Amino acid sequence: MRIVATLLCTLVVFSFLAAPGMSEETDTTATAVVTPDAECDHTVRIAPSGIKFSPATLSVNDGDTVCWQWTDESMAHNVVETAAEGETAALDGGISSGEAKETEDFRVTFTGDQDFTYVCEPHASSDMVGIVTVGEGDPAPASETGSSSSSEDAPGFAAPMAVVALVAAAMILARRE
Numbered sequence: 001m002r003i004v005a006t007l008l009c010t011l012v013v014f015s016f017l018a019a020p021g022m023s024e025e026t027d028t029t030a031t032a033v034v035t036p037d038a039e040c041d042h043t044v045r046i047a048p049s050g051i052k053f054s055p056a057t058l059s060v061n062d063g064d065t066v067c068w069q070w071t072d073e074s075m076a077h078n079v080v081e082t083a084a085e086g087e088t089a090a091l092d093g094g095i096s097s098g099e100a101k102e103t104e105d106f107r108v109t110f111t112g113d114q115d116f117t118y119v120c121e122p123h124a125s126s127d128m129v130g131i132v133t134v135g136e137g138d139p140a141p142a143s144e145t146g147s148s149s150s151s152e153d154a155p156g157f158a159a160p161m162a163v164v165a166l167v168a169a170a171m172i173l174a175r176r177e
Protein backbone atom coordinates (compact mmCIF):
# COMPACT_ATOMS: atom_id res chain seq x y z
CA MET A 1 0.00 0.00 0.00
CA ARG A 2 2.89 2.32 0.69
CA ILE A 3 4.06 2.08 -2.89
CA VAL A 4 0.58 2.86 -4.18
CA ALA A 5 0.46 5.94 -1.92
CA THR A 6 3.81 7.09 -3.28
CA LEU A 7 2.54 6.66 -6.82
CA LEU A 8 -0.59 8.63 -6.02
CA CYS A 9 1.54 11.48 -4.71
CA THR A 10 3.58 11.37 -7.89
CA LEU A 11 0.37 11.60 -9.93
CA VAL A 12 -0.80 14.64 -7.97
CA VAL A 13 2.54 16.39 -8.53
CA PHE A 14 2.42 15.45 -12.21
CA SER A 15 -1.03 16.91 -12.73
CA PHE A 16 0.06 20.19 -11.17
CA LEU A 17 3.04 20.38 -13.53
CA ALA A 18 0.81 19.71 -16.52
CA ALA A 19 -1.80 22.34 -15.51
CA PRO A 20 -2.40 25.09 -18.09
CA GLY A 21 -1.59 27.79 -15.51
CA MET A 22 1.99 26.56 -15.36
CA SER A 23 2.63 27.59 -18.97
CA GLU A 24 5.80 29.65 -19.30
CA GLU A 25 4.25 32.04 -21.82
CA THR A 26 4.37 35.63 -20.64
CA ASP A 27 1.26 37.31 -21.98
CA THR A 28 2.01 40.99 -21.57
CA THR A 29 -0.58 43.37 -22.94
CA ALA A 30 0.84 46.15 -25.08
CA THR A 31 -0.51 49.58 -24.20
CA ALA A 32 -0.34 53.08 -25.68
CA VAL A 33 -1.33 55.77 -23.21
CA VAL A 34 -1.64 59.54 -23.73
CA THR A 35 0.78 61.13 -21.26
CA PRO A 36 0.77 64.96 -21.61
CA ASP A 37 3.39 65.42 -18.87
CA ALA A 38 5.86 62.69 -19.89
CA GLU A 39 9.34 63.56 -21.12
CA CYS A 40 9.91 63.05 -24.84
CA ASP A 41 12.25 60.23 -25.82
CA HIS A 42 11.47 60.75 -29.52
CA THR A 43 9.86 63.60 -31.44
CA VAL A 44 7.86 63.39 -34.67
CA ARG A 45 7.44 66.65 -36.58
CA ILE A 46 5.99 67.77 -39.90
CA ALA A 47 8.30 67.29 -42.90
CA PRO A 48 9.30 70.41 -44.93
CA SER A 49 6.73 69.42 -47.56
CA GLY A 50 4.11 70.19 -44.92
CA ILE A 51 2.17 67.04 -45.70
CA LYS A 52 4.23 64.16 -44.22
CA PHE A 53 5.35 63.11 -40.74
CA SER A 54 9.08 63.21 -40.05
CA PRO A 55 10.24 60.64 -39.26
CA ALA A 56 7.28 58.62 -40.55
CA THR A 57 8.96 55.38 -39.43
CA LEU A 58 10.29 55.21 -35.89
CA SER A 59 11.67 52.41 -33.69
CA VAL A 60 11.52 52.93 -29.93
CA ASN A 61 12.19 50.97 -26.76
CA ASP A 62 9.55 49.50 -24.47
CA GLY A 63 8.44 52.29 -22.12
CA ASP A 64 9.48 55.19 -24.38
CA THR A 65 7.39 58.32 -24.89
CA VAL A 66 6.88 59.64 -28.42
CA CYS A 67 5.92 63.29 -28.87
CA TRP A 68 4.22 64.66 -31.98
CA GLN A 69 5.07 68.34 -32.05
CA TRP A 70 4.66 71.16 -34.54
CA THR A 71 4.17 74.90 -34.30
CA ASP A 72 2.36 77.32 -36.62
CA GLU A 73 2.14 74.90 -39.54
CA SER A 74 0.42 76.25 -42.67
CA MET A 75 -2.05 73.34 -42.45
CA ALA A 76 -3.72 71.64 -39.48
CA HIS A 77 -2.76 68.03 -38.68
CA ASN A 78 -3.67 65.35 -36.16
CA VAL A 79 -2.51 61.88 -35.04
CA VAL A 80 -5.14 59.12 -35.17
CA GLU A 81 -4.47 55.42 -34.58
CA THR A 82 -5.31 53.00 -37.40
CA ALA A 83 -5.86 49.22 -37.27
CA ALA A 84 -2.82 48.28 -39.34
CA GLU A 85 -0.11 49.56 -41.66
CA GLY A 86 -1.54 50.65 -45.01
CA GLU A 87 -4.93 51.56 -43.53
CA THR A 88 -6.08 55.16 -43.22
CA ALA A 89 -9.36 54.70 -41.32
CA ALA A 90 -9.42 55.53 -37.61
CA LEU A 91 -9.32 52.50 -35.31
CA ASP A 92 -12.43 52.20 -33.10
CA GLY A 93 -11.40 53.06 -29.55
CA GLY A 94 -7.91 53.93 -30.73
CA ILE A 95 -5.69 56.79 -29.64
CA SER A 96 -6.31 60.24 -31.13
CA SER A 97 -4.90 63.73 -30.69
CA GLY A 98 -8.36 65.07 -31.46
CA GLU A 99 -9.16 67.71 -34.03
CA ALA A 100 -6.42 68.72 -36.45
CA LYS A 101 -4.34 71.68 -35.27
CA GLU A 102 -1.66 74.00 -36.69
CA THR A 103 0.18 73.81 -33.37
CA GLU A 104 0.32 70.51 -31.51
CA ASP A 105 2.09 68.78 -28.61
CA PHE A 106 0.73 65.23 -28.32
CA ARG A 107 2.57 62.69 -26.15
CA VAL A 108 2.07 58.93 -25.96
CA THR A 109 3.95 56.40 -23.80
CA PHE A 110 4.23 52.86 -25.19
CA THR A 111 4.52 49.74 -23.03
CA GLY A 112 5.05 46.29 -24.55
CA ASP A 113 6.06 45.19 -28.04
CA GLN A 114 3.69 46.57 -30.66
CA ASP A 115 3.34 48.40 -33.97
CA PHE A 116 1.48 51.68 -33.54
CA THR A 117 0.15 52.83 -36.90
CA TYR A 118 -1.45 56.23 -37.35
CA VAL A 119 -2.75 58.71 -39.88
CA CYS A 120 -3.29 62.46 -40.18
CA GLU A 121 -7.00 62.52 -40.99
CA PRO A 122 -7.13 65.72 -43.12
CA HIS A 123 -4.31 64.32 -45.27
CA ALA A 124 -5.22 60.62 -45.33
CA SER A 125 -5.70 60.79 -49.11
CA SER A 126 -2.13 62.16 -49.41
CA ASP A 127 -0.90 59.12 -47.44
CA MET A 128 0.21 61.19 -44.45
CA VAL A 129 0.74 58.17 -42.21
CA GLY A 130 3.33 56.91 -39.75
CA ILE A 131 4.35 53.87 -37.72
CA VAL A 132 6.03 53.51 -34.35
CA THR A 133 7.57 50.09 -33.76
CA VAL A 134 7.94 49.40 -30.04
CA GLY A 135 10.56 46.79 -29.11
CA GLU A 136 10.19 43.78 -31.42
CA GLY A 137 6.91 45.12 -32.85
CA ASP A 138 3.71 43.10 -33.15
CA PRO A 139 4.20 39.37 -32.48
CA ALA A 140 3.72 37.18 -35.58
CA PRO A 141 0.06 35.98 -35.78
CA ALA A 142 1.15 32.39 -36.62
CA SER A 143 3.12 31.88 -33.40
CA GLU A 144 0.27 33.40 -31.36
CA THR A 145 -2.33 30.84 -32.43
CA GLY A 146 0.15 27.95 -32.58
CA SER A 147 1.40 28.26 -29.01
CA SER A 148 -2.02 28.81 -27.43
CA SER A 149 -3.60 25.73 -29.03
CA SER A 150 -0.68 23.44 -28.16
CA SER A 151 -0.67 24.55 -24.51
CA GLU A 152 -4.39 23.74 -24.29
CA ASP A 153 -3.96 20.29 -25.81
CA ALA A 154 -1.06 19.12 -23.64
CA PRO A 155 -2.71 18.85 -20.16
CA GLY A 156 -5.82 17.05 -21.48
CA PHE A 157 -3.60 14.41 -23.04
CA ALA A 158 -1.03 14.10 -20.24
CA ALA A 159 -3.44 13.48 -17.34
CA PRO A 160 -5.13 10.30 -18.73
CA MET A 161 -1.68 8.96 -19.71
CA ALA A 162 -0.47 9.43 -16.14
CA VAL A 163 -3.49 7.54 -14.78
CA VAL A 164 -2.84 4.62 -17.17
CA ALA A 165 0.81 4.52 -16.14
CA LEU A 166 -0.12 4.62 -12.46
CA VAL A 167 -2.63 1.77 -12.73
CA ALA A 168 -0.18 -0.37 -14.71
CA ALA A 169 2.60 0.20 -12.20
CA ALA A 170 0.30 -0.54 -9.25
CA MET A 171 -0.84 -3.83 -10.82
CA ILE A 172 2.73 -4.99 -11.49
CA LEU A 173 3.82 -4.11 -7.95
CA ALA A 174 0.73 -5.78 -6.43
CA ARG A 175 1.56 -9.06 -8.22
CA ARG A 176 5.17 -9.02 -6.96
CA GLU A 177 4.23 -8.54 -3.30
Ligand SMILES: [Cu+2]
Binds near residue numbers: 076078121123128
Ligand atom coordinates in the same frame (compact mmCIF):
# COMPACT_ATOMS: atom_id res chain seq x y z
CU1 LIG B 1 -1.64 66.40 -42.03
